[in-house]
Amino acid sequence: MTTTLIGNTPIRRCDFLSTLYCTNIFIKEEFHNLGMSAKDRPAFFMIQDAIERQRIQPGGTFVEASSGNTGLGITLIAKQLGYQAKIFVSKSCSQEKINTLLQAGAEIEICENSNGLHDFHSTQFHAQSYAATHPNAYFTNQYYNTQNIRAHYKTTGPEIWEQTAGKVTHFLSGVGTGGTISGVGRFLKEQRPDVCIWGVEPKGSILQHYLSHRRTPEKVVPFDAIEGIGRNFVPGSFDPQQVDHIFQVEQESTKAMARLYREKTGILSGFSSAALLASLACHREEMGFTPEHTVLLFFPDHGSRYVSKLYSDSADFQTATKTVIR
Numbered sequence: 370m371t372t373t374l375i376g377n378t379p380i381r382r383c384d385f386l387s388t389l390y391c392t393n394i395f396i397k398e399e400f401h402n403l404g405m406s407a408k409d410r411p412a413f414f415m416i417q418d419a420i421e422r423q424r425i426q427p428g429g430t431f432v433e434a435s436s437g438n439t440g441l442g443i444t445l446i447a448k449q450l451g452y453q454a455k456i457f458v459s460k461s462c463s464q465e466k467i468n469t470l471l472q473a474g475a476e477i478e479i480c481e482n483s484n485g486l487h488d489f490h491s492t493q494f495h496a497q498s499y500a501a502t503h504p505n506a507y508f509t510n511q512y513y514n515t516q517n518i519r520a521h522y523k524t525t526g527p528e529i530w531e532q533t534a535g536k537v538t539h540f541l542s543g544v545g546t547g548g549t550i551s552g553v554g555r556f557l558k559e560q561r562p563d564v565c566i567w568g569v570e571p572k573g574s575i576l577q578h579y580l581s582h583r584r585t586p587e588k589v590v591p592f593d594a595i596e597g598i599g600r601n602f603v604p605g606s607f608d609p610q611q612v613d614h615i616f617q618v619e620q621e622s623t624k625a626m627a628r629l630y631r632e633k634t635g636i637l638s639g640f641s642s643a644a645l646l647a648s649l650a651c652h653r654e655e656m657g658f659t660p661e662h663t664v665l666l667f668f669p670d671h672g673s674r675y676v677s678k679l680y681s682d683s684a685d686f687q688t689a690t691k692t693v694i695r
């Protein structure tokens with residue numbers, strides 16, 4: 370059964386980063402999950418919850434708005450359980466993710482953006498409309514589904530605590546829906562209130578401002594996409610109580626760090642994973658790591674999903690074949 374292939378992912382020490390930053394840096398490798406990303410965890414919890422509460426009948430369609438990874442988790446699990454999957458992705462989604470979704474059996478629609486339910490051209494708006502107008506269709510809605518946080522509270526947090534033998538002092542994660550940082554943050558803070566829970570988002574995203582001021586900025590500006598992270602609205606799955614700080618990074622330094630990391634370790638990091646690497650490089654002084662610290666970097670997926678965007682010199686990432694629905 371698919372569920373045995375979700376969770377219990379390895380944590381490995383990264384000697385290159387540990388030496389570079391004079392501390393102990395470990396990486397939780399979520400690309401070992403069934404669909405090769407952390408998002409299998411909330412996908413499974415949301416599907417299980419919908420079935421248990423009879424919000425969908427056998428053979429029905431699970432609908433999701435996703436940068437690709439949640440969509441893939443939903444598709445793989447839904448298909449195995451005898452359901453269909455309809456996934457709304459934004460046009461910034463990598464071609465690799467789109468191809469994988471199609472191969473997994475998802476029906477996909479490409480939308481203009483993923484700016485939330487208030488935007489009529491967003492993935493979320495289209496997903497909600499679709500589920501509301503089609504029989505036996507259920508919108509899992511990772512941005513507002515409590516099972517998203519719960520999946521990480523129940524699985525990812527305890528795994529990190531056990532695998533580091535309770536030594537973790539800092540947890541760094543990209544923030545998209547906020548489910549990972551909120552669920553893991555809550556669990557780790559219950560074990561150890563002095564743990565630092567730090568998020569990373571692209572420059573121009575609004576969650577750093579929201580965390581400091583508890584309101585969105587007056588002016589919301591477009592920002593360079595780093596797939597999976599960064600928002601111009603505050604998702605319900607983001608719990609500011611569990612987060613101590615959010616660092617912002619530039620897309621360019623993220624790409625540069627992905628390439629440096631590949632050169633030094635031979636590993637292709639995912640796009641948002643490389644954003645964590647950029648945050649270490651750009652905010653080193655502020656982070657103030659010491660040899661006594663145990664720092665956990667959460668890598669939600671793998672660089673193979675972003676070869677054309679991150680590692681190919683001739684990257685033309687807005688592939689001409691994409692048709693955007695309006």
Ligand SMILES: Cc1ncc(COP(=O)(O)O)c(C=O)c1O
Nearest residue numbers: 438544545546547548549597641
């Ligand atoms: C590649 C990647 N990184 C980071 C995230 C953000 O995780 P979360 O939605 O739990 O904040 C996502 C979410 O889809 C993702 O796909």
